Amino acid sequence: MGEEKIIEPLVKNWFITEPEVRLVGTKCKRCRKIFFPPTTVCPECFSQDVEKYLLSKEGEIHSFSIVRVPPDPSFKVPYVLAYIDMPEDVRVFTQLEVEEKDYAKLKIGLKAYSVLGVTRYENRDGKEVPIYSYKFKPIFKE
Amino acid sequence: MGEGVYVIGVGQTKFDRFDGTKGRPYIPVHKLGAEAILKAIQDAEKHGPFDRTKIDYSYCAIVFSGYMQGPGQLALRELGLLGRVPVENVKNACASGTGAVHEVCQDIAAGLYDIGLAFGMEQLSGRRGALPLGVGLDPEATLGMAMTAKYAMRARRHMFKYGTKIEQLAEVVVQSRDHASRNPYAMLRDKVSIEDVLSSRMIADPLTLFQCCPSNDGAAAVILASEKIAKEFENPIKIETSVLISGNYPSRPTEGGIESYESLARLMDILYKKSNLTPKDISFAEVHDAFSIGAIIAVECSKFCPKGEGGKFFEEGHTKIDGDKPINPSGGLLSCGHPLGATGVRQVVEAVWQLRRDPEIKDRQVKDAEIAVTETLGGGVTGMDVAAAGGIILSNRIKW
Numbered sequence: 257m258g259e260e261k262i263i264e265p266l267v268k269n270w271f272i273t274e275p276e277v278r279l280v281g282t283k284c285k286r287c288r289k290i291f292f293p294p295t296t297v298c299p300e301c302f303s304q305d306v307e308k309y310l311l312s313k314e315g316e317i318h319s320f321s322i323v324r325v326p327p328d329p330s331f332k333v334p335y336v337l338a339y340i341d342m343p344e345d346v347r348v349f350t351q352l353e354v355e356e357k358d359y360a361k362l363k364i365g366l367k368a369y370s371v372l373g374v375t376r377y378e379n380r381d382g383k384e385v386p387i388y389s390y391k392f393k394p395i396f397k398e
Numbered sequence: 399m400g401e402g403v404y405v406i407g408v409g410q411t412k413f414d415r416f417d418g419t420k421g422r423p424y425i426p427v428h429k430l431g432a433e434a435i436l437k438a439i440q441d442a443e444k445h446g447p448f449d450r451t452k453i454d455y456s457y458c459a460i461v462f463s464g465y466m467q468g469p470g471q472l473a474l475r476e477l478g479l480l481g482r483v484p485v486e487n488v489k490n491a492c493a494s495g496t497g498a499v500h501e502v503c504q505d506i507a508a509g510l511y512d513i514g515l516a517f518g519m520e521q522l523s524g525r526r527g528a529l530p531l532g533v534g535l536d537p538e539a540t541l542g543m544a545m546t547a548k549y550a551m552r553a554r555r556h557m558f559k560y561g562t563k564i565e566q567l568a569e570v571v572v573q574s575r576d577h578a579s580r581n582p583y584a585m586l587r588d589k590v591s592i593e594d595v596l597s598s599r600m601i602a603d604p605l606t607l608f609q610c611c612p613s614n615d616g617a618a619a620v621i622l623a624s625e626k627i628a629k630e631f632e633n634p635i636k637i638e639t640s641v642l643i644s645g646n647y648p649s650r651p652t653e654g655g656i657e658s659y660e661s662l663a664r665l666m667d668i669l670y671k672k673s674n675l676t677p678k679d680i681s682f683a684e685v686h687d688a689f690s691i692g693a694i695i696a697v698e699c700s701k702f703c704p705k706g707e708g709g710k711f712f713e714e715g716h717t718k719i720d721g722d723k724p725i726n727p728s729g730g731l732l733s734c735g736h737p738l739g740a741t742g743v744r745q746v747v748e749a750v751w752q753l754r755r756d757p758e759i760k761d762r763q764v765k766d767a768e769i770a771v772t773e774t775l776g777g778g779v780t781g782m783d784v785a786a787a788g789g790i791i792l793s794n795r796i797k798w
Contacts, residue, residue: 264540264541266534266536266537266540267537267540267541270537293537293780299647318555318651318655318656319551319552319554319555319558319655319656320551320554321546321547321550321551321554321602321603321604321605322602322603323542323544323546323547323602324599324600324601324602324603325544325546325601325602326542326544327529327531327533327539327542327543327544327545327546328533328539330533331542335542337542337543337544337547337551337602338551339551339656341651342651345650345651345652346649346650346651347649347650347651347656349538349541349543349780350541351541351542364554364555364558375540375541375542376533376540376542389541
C-alpha cells in the first residue's frame with residue numbers, strides 16, 4: 257500500500273503525470289513541427305535544436321482492436337489497442353483504458369484522453385507486478 | 399539499373415511445421431536452407447552450364463531463428479560451399495527475403511560479380527500465437543502492439559472509411575486457399591468458405607484466425623546472374639527492377655489514415671517509375687497478405703484498383719488465378735505460411751515458375767503471364783507504418 261508504481265522504462269519520458277497525465281512530444285525550434293514520440297533530431301529539417309512540447313489532453317480514436325491473443329505472456333487478454341489522432345497532427349499508439357463491459361460501445365471517432373494505467377504484468381521473483389504507462393480513456397456519450 | 403540481372407535457378411522447400419510433432423519430421427532450419435539452395439542449384443544445372451563453386455556471393459535472409467553466429471554459413475556447409483562462397487546474413491523483418499534478392503540484384507547490376515545466391519530460411523514452429531515484437535526493446539511492442547492488432551486496426555479503419563465488408567476480407571482467404579490447394583508447397587491447402595473464415599476463432603477483432611497467416615518453417619533460394627552468364631541458360635527470367643525502402647516517420651493524421659500504407663504506395667510508385675511499367679502491364683502479383691486486409695490494401699497501393707475498392711476487387715474475382723489480375727497464385731502468406739526470412743524469396747521463386755511456364759506450377763499457371771511483381775512489408779517500429787518495404791518486378795520479355 258502506498259507502494260510506488262512502476263512506470264514502463266521505455267516510455268517514461270513520453271509523458272508527465274503531474275499535475276495531470278499528458279504526453280510529451282518534441283517541437284522543432286527551427287521548423288516548428290511537432291513530433292510524437294519525442295525525438296532528438298527534427299526528422300523534417302534535421303535541426304537538433306528541439307524542445308519538449310506538451311500535447312493536448314484529448315484526441316480522437318482513429319482505429320482500435322481488441323486483442324484476444326497476446327504477443328507476450330506479460331499481457332493479460334483481452335486488452336484494447338488504438339491509434340489516437342491528436343490536435344497537434346500526430347498519431348499516438350496506445351492501450352485504451354476501458355472495461356470489458358464497454359467494448360461494444362467502442363467506435364472510431366470517439367474522444368479519448370490521456371490517463372495512467374496498467375499495460376502489462378511482469379513476473380518479479382515470482383510476484384506479478386503491474387507495469388504502468390500512459391493510456392487513453394474513451395469518453396462514451398450517454 | 400546498370401547491368402541486366404537474370405534469374406537462372408530457383409528452389410524451395412515445402413512450407414510447414416517441421417518440429418517433430420504430430421508425425422511431422424524434425425528438420426533444423428539450416429537443413430531447410432540447404433535443401434532450397436540445392437534445388438536452386440539443380441534447377442540451374444538443368445537449364446545451363448552451372449557450377450556451384452562459381453557462385454561469387456550470397457545473402458541469407460533469416461530473422462527469428464537459427465544459429466546466431468552464422469545461420470547462412472551452416473546452410474552452405476551442408477552443400478560443401480563453405481570457404482568457397484561468402485555469405486552475409488540479412489535481417490529486415492518480413493521484408494528480409496525480398497531484401498536478400500535485392501542485394502544480389504544491386505551487386506550484379508553494379509558489376510561487382512556475375513553469379514549471386516539469395517536464400518531465406520526460417521523456423522517458427524514451436525512459437526505459437528502472435529509473433530513477439532520485442533517487449534522491452536521497441537516502445538510500441540512494449541505497450542502491447544501485436545502484428546495481428548496492427549492489421550486489425552487497419553482493417554477496422556478500411557471498413558469504416560470505405561464500407562469494406564467483413565465478407566470481402568474473408569473472400570481474400572477463400573481465394574488464397576483455393577490457390578494453395580494447387581500448390582503442394584503450401585501448408586494450408588483445404589478449401590474454405592466465407593462462413594468457415596468468419597467462424598474461426600477471434601484473434602484481434604475484426605480479424606479471425608483464418609485471416610492471419612500461420613507462422614511456420616521453410617526456405618527458398620534464387621540464383622541470379624549477369625547477362626553474360628544468363629545468355630548461356632535456357633529460359634532465364636529478367637529482373638526489371640528491385641527496390642527496398644524504409645518506413646516513414648512519423649505518421650500524421652493530415653497525411654492520411656492507416657487504411658493505406660504510405661510505404662507500400664511509395665514503394666510501388668518507385669518500382670513502376672524505375673521499370674517504366676504501369677499497373678496495367680503487371681500480369682500477376684505476389685503480395686504481402688500476412689493478414690486478409692494486407693492483400694486488399696496491397697491491390698490498392700499497387701494501383702490495380704482505385705483506393706477503397708480492394709474489397710470489391712477481390713469479391714468480383716479479378717484476383718483469382720483465372721481473373722484479370724491474379725493475386726498470390728501460390729496461396730500467399732495466408733496459406734503457404736510465413737517463415738519470415740523465406741517469404742520474400744519464395745515469392746520470387748513462384749514468379750519465376752509462373753513466368754517460365756514451369757511444369758512445377760501447371761495446376762495454377764497464370765495464363766499468358768509476362769510480368770510479375772512481388773512485394774513484402776517488414777515489421778512495425780514505433781511511429782512507422784512498416785520498418786521496411788521491398789519489391790521486385792520480373793519479366794520473361796528477354797531481348798539479348
